[in-house]
Amino acid sequence: MNIETMETHSFDVLVLGSGGAGLRAAVEAAAGGGLSVAVIGKSLLGKAHTVMAEGGAAASIGNVDSRDSWQTHFYDTMKSGHYINNFRTVEVFAKEAPARVLELEQWGAVFDRTPEGLIMQRAFGGHSFRRLAHIGDRTGMELLRTLQYKAISMDISIFQEVTITRLLMDKDRIAGAFGYYRADGHFVVFKAKAVVLATGGWGKVYKVTSNSWESTGDGAAMAYRIGAELQDMEMVQFHPTGMVWPPGVAGLLVTEGVRGEGGILYNSEKERFMLRYDPERQELSTRDVVARSIFKEVQAGRGTPHGGAWLDISHKGADFIKRKLPGMYEQLLTLGDVDITKSPFEVAPTCHYTMGGVKAHAETCATNIPGLFAAGEVACGLHGANRLGGNSLADILVFGRRAGIAARDFAGSRKGDVNIPESQIEEEVTRVLEPFNRPNGENPYTIHEELQAVMSTHAGIVRDQQTLEEGLEKVLKLQERAKNMGAQGGRTYNPGWHAVFDVENMLTLSELIIRGALERKESRGAHWRTDYPDELEEMGKWNFVHEYSPDGDRIKRVPVPTMPLALQEICAKPLAPGREASDNPNQRKGASS
Numbered sequence: 092m093n094i095e096t097m098e099t100h101s102f103d104v105l106v107l108g109s110g111g112a113g114l115r116a117a118v119e120a121a122a123g124g125g126l127s128v129a130v131i132g133k134s135l136l137g138k139a140h141t142v143m144a145e146g147g148a149a150a151s152i153g154n155v156d157s158r159d160s161w162q163t164h165f166y167d168t169m170k171s172g173h174y175i176n177n178f179r180t181v182e183v184f185a186k187e188a189p190a191r192v193l194e195l196e197q198w199g200a201v202f203d204r205t206p207e208g209l210i211m212q213r214a215f216g217g218h219s220f221r222r223l224a225h226i227g228d229r230t231g232m233e234l235l236r237t238l239q240y241k242a243i244s245m246d247i248s249i250f251q252e253v254t255i256t257r258l259l260m261d262k263d264r265i266a267g268a269f270g271y272y273r274a275d276g277h278f279v280v281f282k283a284k285a286v287v288l289a290t291g292g293w294g295k296v297y298k299v300t301s302n303s304w305e306s307t308g309d310g311a312a313m314a315y316r317i318g319a320e321l322q323d324m325e326m327v328q329f330h331p332t333g334m335v336w337p338p339g340v341a342g343l344l345v346t347e348g349v350r351g352e353g354g355i356l357y358n359s360e361k362e363r364f365m366l367r368y369d370p371e372r373q374e375l376s377t378r379d380v381v382a383r384s385i386f387k388e389v390q391a392g393r394g395t396p397h398g399g400a401w402l403d404i405s406h407k408g409a410d411f412i413k414r415k416l417p418g419m420y421e422q423l424l425t426l427g428d429v430d431i432t433k434s435p436f437e438v439a440p441t442c443h444y445t446m447g448g449v450k451a452h453a454e455t456c457a458t459n460i461p462g463l464f465a466a467g468e469v470a471c472g473l474h475g476a477n478r479l480g481g482n483s484l485a486d487i488l489v490f491g492r493r494a495g496i497a498a499r500d501f502a503g504s505r506k507g508d509v510n511i512p513e514s515q516i517e518e519e520v521t522r523v524l525e526p527f528n529r530p531n532g533e534n535p536y537t538i539h540e541e542l543q544a545v546m547s548t549h550a551g552i553v554r555d556q557q558t559l560e561e562g563l564e565k566v567l568k569l570q571e572r573a574k575n576m577g578a579q580g581g582r583t584y585n586p587g588w589h590a591v592f593d594v595e596n597m598l599t600l601s602e603l604i605i606r607g608a609l610e611r612k613e614s615r616g617a618h619w620r621t622d623y624p625d626e627l628e629e630m631g632k633w634n635f636v637h638e639y640s641p642d643g644d645r646i647k648r649v650p651v652p653t654m655p656l657a658l659q660e661i662c663a664k665p666l667a668p669g670r671e672a673s674d675n676p677n678q679r680k681g682a683s684s
């Protein structure tokens with residue numbers, strides 16, 4: 092392979108990922124003019140995982156409930172994250188989310204409207220007020236469409252269907268990325284002064300998942316290998332309401348918008364069981380609480396025929412449902428053969444979101460690798476132990492923009508040429524071609540399937556020491572077998588070959604999820620351990636940070652940053668700011684505590 096003739100591009104700012112975070116970052120990086128910017132995605136433009144988002148983007152605009160404020164959004168997010176979030180990240184987020192949503196509207200996003208013509212906002216679990224700006228139940232599609240049109244109207248180079256396999260370094264600084272075109276497998280090198288990592292999450296490590304095929308955690312795994320710190324990897328969100336039946340669509344999301352618009356959960360005894368688990372917020376409790384409640388009902392023998400709970404919104408009437416939840420109506424009718432305007436349907440928890448990820452600075456999204464910035468689901472800091480619905484779409488707007496600004500500044504001030512040692516590229520070419528030397532090697536799809544089974548059984552919604560230890564052993568064994576993964580045929584249109592790299596990344600991150608879960612000897616948010624069922628004050632003082640070393644993963648405990656007094660006061664309130672005191676003691680205790 093002649094490196095000199097390899098397709099090579101140079102940019103000031105390289106954005107990896109064309110989901111919401113990546114596109115928002117690219118728009119901002121290019122906004123000042125004068126710098127060259129490129130965006131790379133594994134799929135086609137407009138098809139990134141973000142397109143699947145349904146319910147809305149959370150921002151305290153206060154169009155529907157004027158009592159809302161950034162302080163309330165801050166309070167709700169910290170509380171739902173069980174206080175291991177980075178307070179400064181949350182503060183920046185809560186303050187800036189309204190401006191980012193309004194800006195999106197100015198760029199052409201057609202939000203649902205209030206009768207007065209303002210952006211409509213809907214209720215969602217764990218939010219004190221109706222806060223989610225939405226477009227029916229297709230918010231992600233409109234968000235992505237808007238950002239995509241904005242990006243293509245600017246001087247931004249776009250590379251579609253390119254998979255990046257390695258981040259390249261110039262000594263201790265980021266220098267670019269290596270990848271291949273998915274269509275014909277030809278290699279491509281990108282040199283860059285600054286790189287924004289916006290590659291999304293890794294929900295595909297679980298068997299039942301709402302995530303798209305892209306969510307294999309490539310960015311986080313690649314960043315880890317070059318020394319980036321990853322944080323709170325044990326925190327994986329299981330959304331309470333995925334489809335259960337038929338098996339081919341199990342895990343597909345039923346948006347929280349169904350409950351936000353009045354949907355009610357029942358067990359097989361027709362009991363509205365959320366009244367027992369969270370009398371105050373009921374169906375609109377936080378996701379960790381609702382998912383666990385459904386799990387407990389099934390364990391107690393009160394599940395539906397296929398192991399879930401009934402969700403019913405039929406009482407709202409056909410007109411309302413078809414107007415507010417058109418996607419859900421169609422999805423359940425065509426895929427599940429259920430008319431939700433007439434009958435309840437089965438739902439059960441599905442892996443939905445990865446709260447852990449690349450540790451990113453609250454204001455700049457900088458990682459510990461100079462020149463590398465992280466935004467969106469790949470990053471960690473905002474959500475703590477449990478993400479609130481709607482906070483991700485707002486996250487990708489707020490921190491996509493901030494990462495774009497910081498990358499632009501870094502690239503603009505970086506002196507000298509970017510030098511990538513040829514040895515790095517040679518090594519990667521050899522590594523990426525190796526599977527073809529093992530045409531009869533392990534099948535990556537088999538390893539993936541086994542990994543999903545291991546993770547679902549050993550590091551799923553419920554965990555304990557023994558199950559986790561057994562799971563770790565199994566993942567390590569799969570890692571050994573994976574060294575022998577093979578690919579047949581050539582590089583053109585070869586999904587089996589692509590799967591090898593996806594699986595390697597998922598194996599890396601699965602190990603970290605389990606190691607983090609073993610380290611966190613308590614239950615907190617999405618992390619539920621039956622051998623440590625309580626949330627422990629001592630454990631709440633730490634984030635767990637993973638560092639790559641040739642001898643294996645190193646975990647260090649890093650103190651959760653201490654909040655300044657003013658923010659502590661917001662959080663110390665028994666109720667979200669803006670609300671009247673209630674006589675209900677459950678409300679004072681806090682719904683998700």
Ligand SMILES: Cc1cc2nc3c(=O)[nH]c(=O)nc-3n(C[C@H](O)[C@H](O)[C@H](O)COP(=O)(O)OP(=O)(O)OC[C@H]3O[C@@H](n4cnc5c(N)ncnc54)[C@H](O)[C@@H]3O)c2cc1C
Nearest residue numbers: 108109110112133141145146147255291467468481483484
């Ligand atoms: C069904 C569903 C509904 C949801 N609904 C909501 C909602 O209503 N509100 C809300 O706030 N959140 C919601 N979420 C969560 C939210 O959609 C995601 O967290 C968010 O869109 C992530 O955006 P992102 O830009 O960080 O990453 P993504 O949208 O996942 O984009 C990642 C990008 O990186 C690219 N990429 C990955 N690996 C590579 C590689 N190796 N080389 C090159 N490119 C790569 C991908 O191709 C893609 O372009 C939902 C999620 C799902 C699955």
